[in-house]
Amino acid sequence: MDITAVQAMMGSLKAATDISKALFDLKTTAEVQSKVIDIQRALLAAQSSALEATNAQFSLQERVRELESQLKNFEDWVQQEQRYGLANPWRGPAQVYALKKEHANGEEPHFLCTNCFHNRKRVILNPLTKDGWVHMVCPACKSDVTTGFRGVGAPKYAEDCVREG
Template sequence: MDLSLIQGTISGLKVAGDIAKGLLELKTLSEVQGKVIELQSAILSAQGNALSANADQSAMVEEIRALKEEIARVKAWDTQKQRYKLVQPWSAGVAYALIESMSNSEPPHLICTNCYEIGRKSILNPVEDSQKWVHYACPVCKAQIPTGYRGGVTPQYAAD
């Protein structure tokens, strides 16, 4: 938050107070009207500074909320990624496999190395090409790992 906005608000209110006190000493209507205009100007300036400070505060509150969400997401991913181990299930590529002792009764599966590196869990899906060769594909980044096999190929848990 810009401290000059707060100082400007306080200063504007002090000026408005001084002008209001000065109104009591005026004798003619034209002097009073001139001071009223001056008072209104000081009040509007203070109000503008207060609104700007409020907008800055709202922006900071939103930024703090977004940062807290990001911290929570990173902490959750740190916990999640400990459940996987880098393996080479077939000679043509690597993936992260679920560690059996950390499976929490989830079935064995592989997750994409590209997505893992950017903090995202994306389960690789088996896909057969037109010649029945099986490869595992990431639905998010489209990375593929050929298995070198035709027909059903089942992922295994990673050893502890």
């Protein structure tokens, strides 16, 4: 809660209390009406300060929820990241992220786009034949990995992606 808003609210309530005490000492109707108006002003100021403090608290709660969600997403990604290893299953410099056997949990082997992986996204590459050669294409970022082969077979686990030399 915003300390300034709470202090303003307390100050307004104290002013309203002081004014109401002063009402008992007044003798004329005009003086009473003037003090009633002062009380109303003080109460409105207190109400406004209370509303500001409530809004500030709501904003802080929303920010905490946002940060908790970001933290959970980060923790989830760290777990996901550990499931994959950087692999080079074809000729040349082409690299992909491949699922590790120990983290497969029954999931079939597959290759992920390195570009998307570095952006904390898990996007499976799709094989596409161009000019007789197989390319692995990312459906998200359109990255194109040339395999250097006319046929690549099924994806392998990271441990099985050892290049022959």
